[in-house]
Amino acid sequence: MDKKVSFTDELPDGTISALLQKQNNVVQPCVIVIGSGISGLAAARSLSEASFNVTVLESRDRIGGRIHTDYSFGCPVDMGASWLHGVSNDNPLAPIIRRLGLTLYRTSGDDSILYDHDLESYGLYDMHGNKIPPQLVTQVGDAFKRILEETEKIRDETANDMSVLQGISIVLDRHPELRQEGIAYEVLQWYICRMEAWFAVDANLISLKCWDQDECLSGGHGLMVQGYEPVIRTIAKDIDIRLNHRVTKVSRTSNNKVIVEVEGGTNFVADAVIITVPIGVLKANMIQFEPELPQWKTSAISDLGVGNENKIALRFENVFWPNVEFLGMVAPTSYSCGYFLNLHKATGHPVLVYMAAGNLAKDLEKLSDEATANFVMLQLKKMFPDAPDPAQYLVTRWGTDPNTLGCYAYDVVGMPEDLYARLGEPVDNIFFGGEAVNVEHQGSAHGAFLAGVSASQNCQRYIFERLGAWEKLKLVSLMRNSDLLETGTVPLQISRM
Template identity: 60%
Template sequence: MDSQNNKSNRHLQAAICHSGSRHAASPSVIVIGAGFSGIAAARALHDASFQVIVLESRDRIGGRVRTDYSLGFPVDLGASWLHGVCNENPLAPLIGRLGLPLYRTSEDNSVLYDHDLESYALFDMDGKKVSQELVSKTDVIRQDHSEDMSMQRAISIVLERRPDLRLEGLAQKVLQWYICRMEGWFAADADTISLKNWDQEQLLPGGHGLMVRGYLPVINTLAKGLDIRLSLRVTEIFRHHNGVKVTVEDGSTFVADAAVVTVPLGVLKANCIKFEPRLPAWKEEAINGLGVGLENKIVMHFETVFWPNVEFLGVVADTSYGCSYFLNLHKATEHSVLAYMPAGQLARDLERMSDEAAANFAFMQLKRILPNASPPIQYLVSRWGSDKNSLGSYSYDIVGTPHDLFEKLRTPVDNLFFAGEATSMDYTGAVHGAYYTGLMAAENCRMRVLERYGELDLFQPVMCEEVSVSVPLLISRM
């Protein structure tokens, strides 16, 4: 193995030397992945006069941001909210400058995370509406335990110790719906979510805003002028003190001074990319220790609107698995569209179905509460779990693992830098978390590479701290 590594080292050194005086002109970086973190890193490094190549396995940019136009209007099948409609959000200035409208679905500190209590309608399985008074009185108290445990177990312990909190009948079903919404926020089942770390994410002020025209215009703007190579799946990354060599599926290789790795955590966990030398144990511990959740969307386009004028419809049931959640996109976009959003085990089960069967399942859930519902004229189905380019939706804290694994995942290894929502301690699972970690990785990379070649300028502004012109965000709330 040592002789093989020495041979690879010589090949890499020769390739770097063969590039001539490239370092004197401008340093070079390979960015792996063209999602928000990858494009953010590439944009920042390109603007800092680095030679940047972006390698993307898909035939499009955006990663887990996917705005679909096949219905005749934009629909986000992946990320769709700006979590934190405020100037503190690093994406807000860019969205404001583009004039993209947001539809606010909640103010600060909503108990439903991305929705306010007054903007929904809950139904039981017989189609009877659940009163908001009942919902507002349903709450779960987190107890302080010395050991970590799942949220599901913690809820059970609370109900065992506090008989006055035990619920029956419809109230118990409403509690299960709250658990269902928590599972949707983390894209995971309550029996895997860490009690200690579930609330470590920092929620920015301003509530949550739905991207009315989708996220694609934002990433398209960031990507302008960048050298992006699509349909190139990276299979191996070899690092040496003089640079990196990246191999793609067809055997082609790319050489640069450094690389920024922004592939999803699910891809890293599946060992789809071989690292030579092997990543250190602490980095592998972070990859293996973090959870990857799954949430999908089944978007149904109808001829007319036949549902209540609320932001979402919910169906309560005996278990969180049986509960349902429909986002009413008509409120924000004026198109007659509902998005059914299953998470956790239910999402995994639905991915085993055909698109037609999955859409029919969603429609039958809707028929339970609205018997006169007409079938959709069009539908779209996302499959983030079985998509080999993502293998999941976004990361979360699983039981028994420390929250600092996100920081360990972000920490560079030699001249490899890491970014993405799973590398954000504060904004895990959020688009602005992916974006900001891309900027941080770019700045770390810039400093490290310029330091190596004696070109570091202490008076040059730090890229991720540059102040953008503030432009008011276009907010509506019907």
């Protein structure tokens, strides 16, 4: 018989709540988690394993948030998060992946100029279908590395922040030898395009001061071959999750409770609430707070940027493209450059996934799904004129989806230094999770996971202190290692090429 999935192991199940009831004659502490993305699920799992009564309220008809594995092609296709950033035992998701026996396809090692790819398996073309010589791609890549290194000097010279694009412009003025001409210039634009995809926003909006300040785990980047869905389902096991429950209001009461109101008028009462909805939803004020959140909190939410990246997945009857990890198209502007991830290389299924970020992602959401797929096919046919129409296609709209209103956070030019501290700070018994809160690993699945765990721990501490039990329980680890999170000796299953 399988052991119970557990995040803790120092005390038997129920011990903490039993101690609280014995000492204080109180009922089991109750917490509401808003959002069933990986951050909300991690928070709920942590609370549940600490013997809290926890309920997750989710606006969608599915769990996972912006982690969504689609199976309509007859194979798993991640339409949101798809990489494990940091393929090593240091990644907090590694124990779950090992336990489930999931396979990773490593697409890059550490410090790749393309972030999630190495220049080992690719095809890059111009807008007329001519293949770009690999030596030119490497040459421009080396120049791009130097350009970015020189922007660090620009950053150190001035107290004022600027955009990455402005920093690059200054570098090229100072070092004309790094300027690129002709097709080499278009290749440089493609590198900038891939940088913009990493941040899900155009380079003229990315903070030069902050763009490279996050902490990258070792091990490079790996695609989840079977998709992220098994990980999400494992974390969510046995958690009370209410789907189609869109939260509209969170109220703090005079007796230290919170009332969470759901669309339609249903109310939930709890000792605390953990909010893990995407930063775009908070920025749009889709959840009302009573009393209103303090100005220091609302300004942190409003001052943070939220980027957008969409995927258009195409399934074909047969493979007609080369056996490379990705296909790209260079152009005179980063906006016009293209990128296709070849899932056939990693998974064996005849699927290409086109990725569009920033303004291009925003503009594509103005089109119908059919028109968007046609646009992507036009890009593909510039590389392969005889490309057939896809048998199926899928289109995301993360920017206009009311459940997300964007993808993940980015650092705005001139952002206040204390923004993240304020963003993650609780307001009484209202706690905040989500990928945006984890500044060290922002925009990643494991970063969102860790943010949920941290919010849960802070919430537990608050409740224990309020109940007067913290002094006796503070030496107890509330996150016990178990077979789900154990380090173990079974290695990650990794393939390449």
